[in-house]
Amino acid sequence: MSQYPILAFLAGAGRDDPGRDGAxxxxxxxxxxxxxxxEGVHDYIQWCFPLHEASLAVPGAPVLSRAEAEAIRxxxxxxxxxxxxxxRMTRFYAETEGWLRSHDHxxxxxxxILSAVSDLLxxxxAAEFHAFVTARNAGAGAPVNGPSLRYWDNALRRA
Known part of the structure; x- marks a missing residue:
């Protein structure tokens, strides 16, 4: 396995031996x-959008080191x-409505996504994706709860 498994996974689409996630x-x-x-699979998002802290939702998901983040950049x-x-995630949020409610995973x-994109891209x-999801929420009558919206805002400020 690569020294940088997240990098191998993200870069793998164009390589002969693509990286693979935990599944x-x-x-x-x-x-x-x-x-x-x-919507239904919950263990891929940590690989597609890695963070520097462990996932509470998916134990054993990869944690992005500073060195691996720099290698990805x-x-x-x-x-x-x-x-x-x-x-792909932007298309999902554009084409589906289920997340447009007060509380949703x-x-x-x-x-x-906002945190990882801000850090790596x-x-x-990140601001472009944030503008998209907040406009989508506003267009649906603003059903997303205030704390979630503040988390999204804070993810941009941490960059």
């Missing part, structure tokens, strides 16, 4: 998930994979 899936496998899989293939994952996913990419 043996490649990024390409996850990008091909239909919306039901995106300097690897065009890994950044391309991260952008592809962001695009997707609110935690959105916080994770930069604050502009």
């Amino acid at each position: 043996g899936r490649t990024l390409r496998d996850i990008l091909a998930f239909d919306d039901a899989h995106i 300097n690897d065009p293939a890994a950044l391309s994979g991260l952008r592809a994952a962001l695009g 997707n609110h935690l996913r959105i916080t994770r 930069g604050p502009e990419a």
Whole structure:
């Protein structure tokens, strides 16, 4: 296994020997998930959008080290994979309505996405995703609870 398994996973879509997540899936496998899989499977998001702290929802999920984060930031293939994952999740949130309610596990996913994207792709990419999800929420009558919205805002400020 690579010294940097998250980097190998994110960069793997264009390589002969792609990295795999803890369930043996490649990024390409996850990008091909239909919306039901995106909604119902809970152990891929930590690989697509890694953080520097352990996941409370998925014990054993990878934790991003500072060195691996720097390696991802300097690897065009890994950044391309991260952008592809962001695009897939943006499409999911654009095409589905289930997360547009007061409380939903997707609110935690959105916080994770904002934090990881801000850290690895930069604050502009995170701000663009933030603007998208908050506009989507506003267009649905603003059903998302205030604490979730504050977490999303705070994820941008930590960058």
